[in-house]
Amino acid sequence: MMSPMRIHALLIDDDPKLASLLATYLRPHDVELSSALDGGRGLARLAEGGIDIVILDVMMPGLGGLDVLRRIRSRSAVPVIMLTARGDETDRVVGLELGADDYLSKPVYPRELLARLRAILRRVAPQPEERRFVVGDLEVDPASRSARIADQPLVLTALEFDLLSALAERAGQVLSRDALWTAAGRETVVTERTVDVHISRLRTKLGDNARQPRRLKTIRGAGYLLVRPGA
Numbered sequence: 001m002m003s004p005m006r007i008h009a010l011l012i013d014d015d016p017k018l019a020s021l022l023a024t025y026l027r028p029h030d031v032e033l034s035s036a037l038d039g040g041r042g043l044a045r046l047a048e049g050g051i052d053i054v055i056l057d058v059m060m061p062g063l064g065g066l067d068v069l070r071r072i073r074s075r076s077a078v079p080v081i082m083l084t085a086r087g088d089e090t091d092r093v094v095g096l097e098l099g100a101d102d103y104l105s106k107p108v109y110p111r112e113l114l115a116r117l118r119a120i121l122r123r124v125a126p127q128p129e130e131r132r133f134v135v136g137d138l139e140v141d142p143a144s145r146s147a148r149i150a151d152q153p154l155v156l157t158a159l160e161f162d163l164l165s166a167l168a169e170r171a172g173q174v175l176s177r178d179a180l181w182t183a184a185g186r187e188t189v190v191t192e193r194t195v196d197v198h199i200s201r202l203r204t205k206l207g208d209n210a211r212q213p214r215r216l217k218t219i220r221g222a223g224y225l226l227v228r229p230g231a
Contacts, residue, residue, distance in 0.1 A: 006030045006031070006032055007030060007031045007032070007052050007053065007117060007118075007121060008031075008032045008034065008050055008051055008052050009026070009031055009032070009033050009034070009051070009052060009053050009054070009055060009117060010033075010034045010035070010036065010042065010045055010046060010051045010053075010054045010055070011033055011034070011035040011036070011054075011055045012035075012036050012038075012039060012041075012042030012054065012055070012056045012057060012060070012065070012068060013035070013037070013055070013056075013057035013060070013083065014037050014038060014057065014060045014061060015057075016035075016037065018108065019033070019035035019037075021110065022055075022108070022110055022113065023035070025110035025111075025114070026110065026113075026114060029114055031114065031117065034051070038060060038061070038062055038063065039060055039062060039063030039064065039065070039067065039068040040062070040063055042054075042056070042068060043068060043071055043072070046072065046076065046078070051078060052078070052079075052121060053078065053079045053080070053081065053117055053120060053121060054072065054078055054079070054080045054081070055080075055081050055083065055113070055117075056068060056069060056072075056080055056081070056082055056083065056100075057082075057083045058082055058083060058084050058085070058088075058091045058095065059085065065082065065083075065095075066091070066094055066095065066098060069082070069095060069098045069099065069100060070098055072099075073098060073099040073157065077155070077156065077157045077158055077161075079101045079102075079120045079121065079124055079158050080099070080100045080101055081100070081101065081102045081103065081104060081113070081116055081117070081120065082095040082100045082102070082103040082104070083103070083104055083105075083106055083108060084103050084104070084105055084106065085105070085106060088105075091103075093191050093193070093194060096194045097193070097194055097197040097198075099157045099159065099160075101120050101157075101158055101159055102116055102119075102120055102186075104116060120158070123158065123162065123185045124145060124158045133165065133168035133169050133171070135168050135171045135226060135227075135228060135229070136215075136228070136229040137149055137150045137151075138168065138206070138215070140161075140164055140165050140168040140169075142165055145161055147161065147164060147165075149206060149207070154205055154206075155205070156202075156205065159184065159186075159198060160198060160201060160202055160205070162184035162185055162186075163180060163184045163195075163198055163199070163202060164202055165184070166180055166183035166184045167180065167216070167224065167226040168226060169183075170183070170226070171226045171227070171228045172225070172226070172227070172228040173225065174219045174222045174223050174224070174225045175223045175224055175225070176222065176223040177192050177195040177196075177223055177224075179223065180195060180223065180224060181195055199216065199218075199224055202216060203215070203216050214227065215227055
């Protein structure tokens with residue numbers, strides 16, 4: 001993932017002036033910025049490897065940002081920050097539901113972007129002093145940011161891992177959507193549906209039955225519960 005000294009970010013945005021501005025600002029702060037002016041070239045650059053985080057504009061000609069995000073999430077768990085038009089709540093909600101890790105409104109302020117980059121990469125960096133959480137045949141290891149179920153590895157996005165880790169640490173406790181979102185290191189929930197969508201995806205990856213879940217239950221009017229076996 002991230003090198004000890006430098007962050008390598010990829011900006012996918014059709015504004016070359018923004019790319020130049022951000023590259024100039026970020027370079028002295030140990031962030032190397034590659035840029036792509038459209039979604040296709042951005043996906044191709046990401047496939048080459050070596051990218052720690054993606055900054056992705058929603059509004060682009062041709063292949064739009066949300067479609068690019070869908071393609072990224074079909075093959076990669078790399079953190080993604082979405083750039084949205086100021087006040088466009090719909091793009092924010094859809095982006096988070098598709099697996100974006102954060103969003104920023106345009107115009108972009110380089111100092112705020114740098115803070116968001118660092119915050120996200122701190123969350124996804126290995127934490128060697130954290131303990132593992134074992135709930136039945138589910139094992140969540142924050143140190144390596146890995147999870148296994150019945151000794152089989154789970155392929156999770158950064159947000160899915162953080163949600164599962166928060167649930168596993170508090171297994172047997174009911175967590176409201178807001179409490180779960182906060183425990184996963186995110187800010188205020190944009191909509192309740194945003195959390196519900198990610199919980200639904202987690203259930204699928206855990207092999208849980210959506211109609212009658214036995215691992216990750218919805219407690220009506222209260223929130224979510226990761227069940228402790230035998231409880």
